[in-house]
Amino acid sequence: MLADVDSCILIALGANLPQAGEPPQATVRRALDDLSAAGLAGLRASRFYATPCFPAGAGPDYVNAAAVAPVPAGWDAARLLGLLHDIESRHGRTRDTRWGMRTLDLDLLACGAAILPDRATWDHWHDLPPAEQSRLAPDRLILPHPRLQDRAFVLVPLADVAPDWRHPVTGRSVSEMRDALPARDIAEVRPLPA
Numbered sequence: 001m002l003a004d005v006d007s008c009i010l011i012a013l014g015a016n017l018p019q020a021g022e023p024p025q026a027t028v029r030r031a032l033d034d035l036s037a038a039g040l041a042g043l044r045a046s047r048f049y050a051t052p053c054f055p056a057g058a059g060p061d062y063v064n065a066a067a068v069a070p071v072p073a074g075w076d077a078a079r080l081l082g083l084l085h086d087i088e089s090r091h092g093r094t095r096d097t098r099w100g101m102r103t104l105d106l107d108l109l110a111c112g113a114a115i116l117p118d119r120a121t122w123d124h125w126h127d128l129p130p131a132e133q134s135r136l137a138p139d140r141l142i143l144p145h146p147r148l149q150d151r152a153f154v155l156v157p158l159a160d161v162a163p164d165w166r167h168p169v170t171g172r173s174v175s176e177m178r179d180a181l182p183a184r185d186i187a188e189v190r191p192l193p194a
């Protein structure tokens, strides 16, 4: 268990298209290595999971994982987001592909207990439809991620590495948010053999 989950970043990883002849699982593994090599010392990764594409039928099954790492000294959320975008592009991610198809998707879920851009805006934005959120914050610097509490393919892996992290707005822990999801959603998130 990490000493202080409040000073950690939480990252969600997902991929459902092969990249350079390698299956999604290999891309996710490389992305984790890239994150460590780029300065996220002490990064810890979840197990890998096979998950049905959301929305249903929009593409092949995903491989999803999550990672947690202490925020490196002097780094802010914008620098972290820049790094995630860099690693996505290195692994063939283009920003115009269809929503259900990704060679690699790295989402910054949270940066410690930061609420960005600020509490009042977060309260307003997080209730908006996802398309409207993306329009208002194209760089996705709404933190915590507005859909963090909704998705089993995010919360099940995240509970492997940060079950006790608490959402700074709602006060709910990762394991509480996971347990609030429909059992059927959780059952669909299947651990892959190591």
Ligand SMILES: Nc1nc2c(c(=O)[nH]1)N=C(CO)CN2
Pocket (backbone or CB within 6 Å): 013, 014, 015, 051, 052, 053, 054, 055, 062, 064, 099, 100, 101, 102, 105, 153
């Ligand atoms: N199961 C699953 N479905 C998705 C995912 C994902 O990571 N996992 N990411 C998406 C685009 O961000 C769209 N749909």
